[in-house]
Amino acid sequence: MGIEKRRLPGYGLSFGISILFLSLFVFLPLAALSLRFLEISPSDVLKIVSGARVRSALLLSLGISFLAAFVNVFLGVLVAWVLTRYTFPGRALLNALVDLPFAVPTAVAGIALTTLYAPQGWFGKVFATFGVDVAFTRSGIFVALLFVGFPFVVRTVQPVLAELDTDTEAAAQTLGAGPWRCFFSVTLPSIIPSILTGFSLAMARGLGEYGSVVFISGNMPLRTEILPLLIMTKLEQFDMRGAVVLAVLMLSLSFLLLFGINKAQMLLMRRRGAR
Numbered sequence: 156m157g158i159e160k161r162r163l164p165g166y167g168l169s170f171g172i173s174i175l176f177l178s179l180f181v182f183l184p185l186a187a188l189s190l191r192f193l194e195i196s197p198s199d200v201l202k203i204v205s206g207a208r209v210r211s212a213l214l215l216s217l218g219i220s221f222l223a224a225f226v227n228v229f230l231g232v233l234v235a236w237v238l239t240r241y242t243f244p245g246r247a248l249l250n251a252l253v254d255l256p257f258a259v260p261t262a263v264a265g266i267a268l269t270t271l272y273a274p275q276g277w278f279g280k281v282f283a284t285f286g287v288d289v290a291f292t293r294s295g296i297f298v299a300l301l302f303v304g305f306p307f308v309v310r311t312v313q314p315v316l317a318e319l320d321t322d323t324e325a326a327a328q329t330l331g332a333g334p335w336r337c338f339f340s341v342t343l344p345s346i347i348p349s350i351l352t353g354f355s356l357a358m359a360r361g362l363g364e365y366g367s368v369v370f371i372s373g374n375m376p377l378r379t380e381i382l383p384l385l386i387m388t389k390l391e392q393f394d395m396r397g398a399v400v401l402a403v404l405m406l407s408l409s410f411l412l413l414f415g416i417n418k419a420q421m422l423l424m425r426r427r428g429a430r
Contacts (some may be wrong), residue, residue: 185406193401195396203400208376209385213404216382219293220361223300224308227357228350230301231308238309241315253309256302261366266391269371285325291373299367304357311353315346348420355416359409 192200203209238250258266272279272289282289289295309340319342365383372379384407389397 181275188399188402188406191399195400199396204404205332208380209382209401211377212380212382212385215293215296215380216362217408219296219300219381222356223297223304223361224358227301227304228354231305231353232312232346232350235309235313235316239313247262252329253306256306261303261364262370264302265299265367265370266300267366268295272298272371273282290371291375291379293372293379295371295373296368296379299371300361300364303364303367304360307356307360308350308353311349312346315349316342319345332367345407348423351420351423352417356415359412362405362412 192277234249234253238246238253259267268289270276272282274280274283274288277291279290281289287294289298308352318377324341327341328334332340346395363383365381365387369384372381372384374380374384382401386398386401386405389395389401
């Protein structure tokens with residue numbers, strides 16, 4: 156006679172609280188936004204989305220968010236590798252500094268970055284000598300999104316690297332594989348799902364980032380105006396329909412991004428399991 160597995164205690168209560176929390180703080184706000192969106196006619200939606208200012212802001216937000224997340228993948232994997240594979244003085248401090256963009260208010264980050272990269276700032280002076288302007292340009296937006304998205308990659312890759320069995324890497328090196336071949340053939344396939352997670356989180360954060368970008372971008376329409384700023388502009392102008400349409404557009408893009416990355420992760424895990 157087999158032993159019946161007991162359900163974990165508190166299942167009903169914890170499940171009910173989880174559903175209540177998700178309903179109050181996730182499902183209901185999104186449902187209210189969707190209902191408000193459905194009140195707008197398709198012709199008005201098309202008119203709002205097809206505007207030159209909206210298209211410029213959308214392409215700018217998508218392009219720079221993707222580029223910043225892509226660069227953060229390389230920087231984040233490098234920092235995660237250093238923190239997990241090496242022991243050195245100041246390691247704990249460096250590990251704590253990774254979380255700084257999480258803790259610093261976005262407005263404070265924007266002011267700090269603008270101060271550094273302004274034409275008279277510490278870094279801005281250096282770039283100015285080469286004829287490069289960072290603050291109040293698209294480059295400033297890229298710098299801000301690098302700052303806010305960097306921790307997402309590090310914190311998703313670092314635990315996976317820490318749990319990897321280094322015996323497999325040692326065996327590959329014993330069989331003659333060099334360090335780079337060992338990394339690309341043994342280590343990298345194991346951390347690709349976490350890299351995809353970090354990339355998607357960093358890009359989703361970049362798409363919705365407002366506080367740090369609004370100070371350093373210059374907010375020039377058709378040049379450095381991002382989509383979240385355009386939503387705030389429409390709210391200030393009491394254009395609620397335009398703000399709702401753009402909010403639903405951003406929500407849809409973020410959902411599609413996260414859904415696509417999750418599907419890619421599932422496919423990678425199935426392929427690894429089939430081997």
